[in-house]
Amino acid sequence: MEAVYFGLATGFGVALDPFNLFLVLAGCFAGTLIGALPGLGPINGVAILLPIAYGLGFGPESALILLVGIYYGAEYGGRISSILLNVPGDAGAVMTTLDGNPMARAGEAGRALSLSAVASFIGGTFAVILMSLFAPLLAKFAVTFSPADYVALMVFAFASLASLVGKSTVKTLLGATIGLMLATIGIDANTGVPRFTFGIPDILAGIDFLIVVVGHFGMAELLTLVEHQVSGKLKSLPVDKSFVRWADLVKCRWTIARSSVIGILPGTGASVASAVAYGTEKRISDTDKTFGKGDIRGLAAPEAANNAAAGGAMVPMLTLGIPGSGTTAILLGALLMFNIQAGPMMFTQRPEVAWGLIASMYIGNVALLVINLPLVGLFARMLTIPQHYLTPLIVILAFIGIYTIVGNPFDLLMITGLGVFGWFLRKLDFSLAPVILGFVLGSLFENNLRRALSISGGDWGILVEDYKSITLYLLAVLVVVAPIWLARRARKMEGDATLEG
Numbered sequence: 001m002e003a004v005y006f007g008l009a010t011g012f013g014v015a016l017d018p019f020n021l022f023l024v025l026a027g028c029f030a031g032t033l034i035g036a037l038p039g040l041g042p043i044n045g046v047a048i049l050l051p052i053a054y055g056l057g058f059g060p061e062s063a064l065i066l067l068v069g070i071y072y073g074a075e076y077g078g079r080i081s082s083i084l085l086n087v088p089g090d091a092g093a094v095m096t097t098l099d100g101n102p103m104a105r106a107g108e109a110g111r112a113l114s115l116s117a118v119a120s121f122i123g124g125t126f127a128v129i130l131m132s133l134f135a136p137l138l139a140k141f142a143v144t145f146s147p148a149d150y151v152a153l154m155v156f157a158f159a160s161l162a163s164l165v166g167k168s169t170v171k172t173l174l175g176a177t178i179g180l181m182l183a184t185i186g187i188d189a190n191t192g193v194p195r196f197t198f199g200i201p202d203i204l205a206g207i208d209f210l211i212v213v214v215g216h217f218g219m220a221e222l223l224t225l226v227e228h229q230v231s232g233k234l235k236s237l238p239v240d241k242s243f244v245r246w247a248d249l250v251k252c253r254w255t256i257a258r259s260s261v262i263g264i265l266p267g268t269g270a271s272v273a274s275a276v277a278y279g280t281e282k283r284i285s286d287t288d289k290t291f292g293k294g295d296i297r298g299l300a301a302p303e304a305a306n307n308a309a310a311g312g313a314m315v316p317m318l319t320l321g322i323p324g325s326g327t328t329a330i331l332l333g334a335l336l337m338f339n340i341q342a343g344p345m346m347f348t349q350r351p352e353v354a355w356g357l358i359a360s361m362y363i364g365n366v367a368l369l370v371i372n373l374p375l376v377g378l379f380a381r382m383l384t385i386p387q388h389y390l391t392p393l394i395v396i397l398a399f400i401g402i403y404t405i406v407g408n409p410f411d412l413l414m415i416t417g418l419g420v421f422g423w424f425l426r427k428l429d430f431s432l433a434p435v436i437l438g439f440v441l442g443s444l445f446e447n448n449l450r451r452a453l454s455i456s457g458g459d460w461g462i463l464v465e466d467y468k469s470i471t472l473y474l475l476a477v478l479v480v481v482a483p484i485w486l487a488r489r490a491r492k493m494e495g496d497a498t499l500e501g
Contacts, residue, residue, distance in 0.1 A: 003136055007347070011355030015363055020065050023058075024360050027069020028367045034070070035077020037225075042074035042310070043326045043433065047217035048394060050334060051210050051402050060338035061353045065360040067334060068314075071327055072124065072364045075310050076372060079116045079303065084109060093306070095274040099291065099298030106294050113376045114244040115296055116303045119256050121369045123304035126260040127311025128361045131318075135347075135358070139319040142344035147451035148462050152472035154445040157322045157437070159476035169480075172434050175425070179438020182207055183446075190450065202410040209333040210402060211414050212439050216432050218398045219419020224426060225391055252300040255281050259301040263308025277305035311361060317342055318354055321444065326433030329440045336440075 014020060034045035046067055053063045082093040083100035096116070103112040145153070158176055185196045186206030197203050259277035281301040282291045291298040313324030314331075321343035323329035335342045335353075346354045402411055422432055456462035464470055 004132055007136060007351060007355040008132060008359060010351050011357070011359030012362075014061055014352050014356030015065065015359035020062055020356070020360070021363070023062055023066040024069045024363050025367050025371075027066045027071075028073040028364055028371055031070035031073020031075075032077035032080075032368070032372060033073075035074030036080040037077075042071050042078065043330065043436075044217045044221045045070050045074035045077075046327055046330050047213040048398050050213060050330060051398070054210070054334065054337055060335070060340055060350075061356045063338070064331065064334060064353060064357050067331060068357055068360055069364050069367075071331070072310070072361065072368060075124075075307060076117065076120050076368055079120070080113065080376070083112050083116065093274075093302075095278040095302035096299065096306075098278070099293070099295050102292070102294035103296075103299065108294070110243055110376070111245075111248070111296075112299055114373055115248055115252070115299060117369055117372045117376070118244055118249065119252070119259075119300040119303035120307040121365055122256050123260040123263055123306070123308035124311050124365045124368075125362070127264050127308040128358065128365065130264055131311060131315050131361075132358055135315050135319050138315065139344040139347045142320050145320075145344070145468065146466065147448040147455065149466055149468045149472070150448040151445065151452055151463055152469035152476075153320060153322060154441055154448065156472045156476040156479070157441060159479045168429070171428075171430050175430050175432065175434035176438035178425075179435040179440075180442040180445075182212060182435075183439050183442025202408065202414075207414065208411065209337065209439070211411050212418060213330055213333065213436060214398050214402055215415035215418025216422040216435055218394070219415055220422030220426060220432065222391055222394060223419060223423040248296050252297055255285065255297045255300050256304040258284075259304040260308045263305035264312045273305040273309035274302035277301040314357075314361070318346065318357070319344060323437060323440060326436055329433070329436045333436075333440050 015024065030049070031042070031045055034048070035042060049070055050067065053066050056063075058066065078093045079096050079100070082096040083104050085101075100112045100116065103109065158173070181196070183206075185203055187194050187197075187204055194204060258280065262277045262280065263273040278291075278298065278301050281297055285291075285297050286295070310325070310327075313328045316322045316324045317328040317332050321332065321341065323332045332342050340346065340350055340353060398415070399412055402415060403409075422435075425432060425435075452462050453460070464473070
């Protein structure tokens with residue numbers, strides 16, 4: 001515990017620096033504005049603003065604090081469009097629409113938005129407290145990992161993708177494969193042989209992480225926004241003067257507590273956590289069949305769960321160097337851009353970055369509550385700004401951010417091409433998060449595999465020598481097989497029930 005106290009003292013010393021404190025508040029505010037725009041969830045907000053944060057020349061701890069503020073702000077901002085427009089800001093906000101939008105249609109938009117803010121605050125704070133307590137212990141254990149263990153860890157991470165994101169397991173794994181293919185482009189570091197460059201000199205050094213992120217998320221999302229704009233789908237509901245009451249919080253107290261625990265459990269992304277929390281609460285509390293009709297518990301459950309999951313996704317990123325979500329994959333890429341290797345050694349080698357990030361999340365949770373409760377009407381008015389003004393502005397920000405850093409016109413063509421490709425994948429109902437996860441983990445997977453085989457002199461048996469590797473491979477098989485078995489079991493039980501009826 002002494003190490004935790006010392007670490008938090010170091011972190012708050014960094015986060016409470018006046019400049020870094022300003023960056024936390026600015027990140028939360030900007031993230032909420034971006035998240036409030038339909039479709040621009042946390043992953044797109046961080047992707048679009050990453051080039052600007054990197055290009056401004058901040059230190060790594062300051063840049064990461066700003067990006068985490070944007071991440072947390074956009075997590076909440078996405079709930080504004082979910083409740084007022086019935087358009088989820090991201091996959092984690094899908095369940096929020098079920099009871100949040102009916103409340104808004106019933107004239108209780110203010111009550112829904114303020115309850116959402118409080119539930120998000122409790123879920124997020126619960127996750128950060130547990131992160132503070134257990135992340136250093138996990139990091140201490142992870143120091144013992146060999147390259148072969150890291151290969152097994154990467155296999156487990158790829159297997160986990162199937163349950164974390166996307167509706168189709170096949171499409172999720174295909175997306176991760178596309179990311180792995182993009183990661184192999186460029187000159188092989190070991191042999192010096194160009195791979196998949198097709199004679200184009202501009203990609204001999206590989207495709208920059210920023211290009212992939214801004215192209216696949218920023219540009220693809222903007223093309224989708226233009227589609228919505230042309231079709232005229234977006235119509236917002238007004239925010240009234242209603243506000244969350246103490247009786248609402250008392251009624252939802254156990255709902256929020258249960259959902260926060262569900263959100264922090266390992267292996268649950270925000271979308272899975274919110275769906276499981278909503279389903280659990282519906283089974284426990286929906287005695288009057290009011291869920292889906294504007295029940296406050298049906299709104300509080302997914303909100304607490306997905307914000308707890310957002311904090312929980314940071315744990316494997318900081319301690320193992322394995323992103324727990326699409327957004328943390330972008331944050332991991334940001335660390336690599338600053339030549340910081342996320343993982344167990346970061347807590348000892350760069351404690352100001354690791355603990356500063358954790359401390360900024362405590363501050364960010366409080367800042368979001370303070371910012372959002374009185375200013376929710378202002379953020380809601382963002383939805384009334386015509387999309388044909390906002391879309392070009394976001395495109396200009398993305399292009400300027402990329403060109404300022406790389407200074408190569410070819411990269412502007414690259415983000416446009418990747419944007420069209422990403423938009424095409426979205427039309428085919430692919431989730432783009434696995435592409436980014438595959439791209440970020442690809443080089444780590446290849447480097448550790450080569451390191452392990454170099455140690456063993458080419459003997460593949462080294463990959464299954466240690467108990468940690470074997471355990472991770474078994475967990476990977478379980479993660480892939482268990483959902484298939486459970487789905488088949490559920491279908492069989494439904495069939496038996498039909499025959500009995």
